[in-house]
Amino acid sequence: xxxxxxxxxxxxxxxxxxxxxxxxxxxxxxxxxxxxxxxxxxxxxxxxxxxxxxxxxxxxxxxxxxxxxxxxxxxxxxxxxxxxxxxxxxxxxxxxxxxxxxxxxxxxxxxxx
Amino acid sequence: xxxxxxxxxxxxxxxxxxxxxxxxxxxxxxxxxxxxxxxxxxxxxxxxxxxxxxxxxxxxxxxxxxxxxxxxxxxxxxxxxxxxxxxxxxxxxxxxxxxxxxxxxxxxxxxxx
Numbered sequence: 001x002x003x004x005x006x007x008x009x010x011x012x013x014x015x016x017x018x019x020x021x022x023x024x025x026x027x028x029x030x031x032x033x034x035x036x037x038x039x040x041x042x043x044x045x046x047x048x049x050x051x052x053x054x055x056x057x058x059x060x061x062x063x064x065x066x067x068x069x070x071x072x073x074x075x076x077x078x079x080x081x082x083x084x085x086x087x088x089x090x091x092x093x094x095x096x097x098x099x100x101x102x103x104x105x106x107x108x109x110x111x112x113x
Numbered sequence: 114x115x116x117x118x119x120x121x122x123x124x125x126x127x128x129x130x131x132x133x134x135x136x137x138x139x140x141x142x143x144x145x146x147x148x149x150x151x152x153x154x155x156x157x158x159x160x161x162x163x164x165x166x167x168x169x170x171x172x173x174x175x176x177x178x179x180x181x182x183x184x185x186x187x188x189x190x191x192x193x194x195x196x197x198x199x200x201x202x203x204x205x206x207x208x209x210x211x212x213x214x215x216x217x218x219x220x221x222x223x224x225x226x
Contacts, residue, residue: 042216042217091156102156104156
């Protein structure tokens, strides 16, 4: 069984540029999460989807961040424009709707110069 | 915001020794989970302990939970070099929304061959 796939693995951009991250969850997983992980910290939830519905986006900075999960499968997280403080690892995870265990992708390491 | 706090922040042991990591949290929980993160990789679920359980085992892992002290410990017995990783506790808080995990800052474990 394939795990959670994320791309790109690394991204370097200049501030004020847009950037997008893509996630393909494990087949059959209804719930998808985007997390932000700063160096030396644990992951912090940005947004949670149940199928195609964003059920918790309270921690998503909506002035510059947006996300979508069309058809309830793949998801894209976008930052526009990026700021220096956005440099971090962006993790995607998925789970069955009624499961507590989350399966994580390898993450995208973003560096904003 | 971080719900859990792991202790110690970093731990270095010799191969074959036991490693103990602790986690404290602030609010009532449904369950507590431990995850491992190897350098540059995503998180991997290790074990889940429910609020009505006191101890749980999985292979070389032993987890305890004391809800009265709002704390948990993860014991890795007979450590191996491959156990070198960061370990995070994550709590599923009551009332915070189903299956939403809040992670601590992690303990960085180094096992020296």
